[in-house]
Amino acid sequence: MSPSQSGSEPPGDAELHDALAKLRSQIEQIDQLIVRLVARRVQLARDTGVVKRAAGMPAVDPDREQAVLQRVGELARTEGVSDADVRRLFALVIEFARAAQTESD
Numbered sequence: 661m662s663p664s665q666s667g668s669e670p671p672g673d674a675e676l677h678d679a680l681a682k683l684r685s686q687i688e689q690i691d692q693l694i695v696r697l698v699a700r701r702v703q704l705a706r707d708t709g710v711v712k713r714a715a716g717m718p719a720v721d722p723d724r725e726q727a728v729l730q731r732v733g734e735l736a737r738t739e740g741v742s743d744a745d746v747r748r749l750f751a752l753v754i755e756f757a758r759a760a761q762t763e764s765d
Contacts (some may be wrong), residue, residue: 701753702760709761719761725754 709719729747736746 698756700754702756705757705760705762708757710761712761720758728754 712719729750731746732750733743736743
């Protein structure tokens with residue numbers, strides 16, 4: 661009976677599957693952390709919206725948004741990832757924050 665017929669894997673495959681499972685587990689942990697951080701950032705945006713309304717300031721600050729995108733682009737380059745990709749990701753994060761700041765407007 662061949663290894664595939666007996667259900668056993670050739671030597672080395674089990675180690676590769678274990679390594680893959682560990683990597684996927686680490687990715688899932690990071691995903692959980694990212695979601696928590698996005699949730700925290702949205703809550704801070706809500707709080708910022710309250711302060712801005714109390715001060716009579718507009719919720720949207722295009723200059724601030726551009727500064728954030730520039731800063732995260734620079735951070736991305738420092739970390740060796742695509743600044744364009746990170747800027748696109750943060751454009752979505754900024755949309756979440758903008759919506760949170762204006763949800764009671």
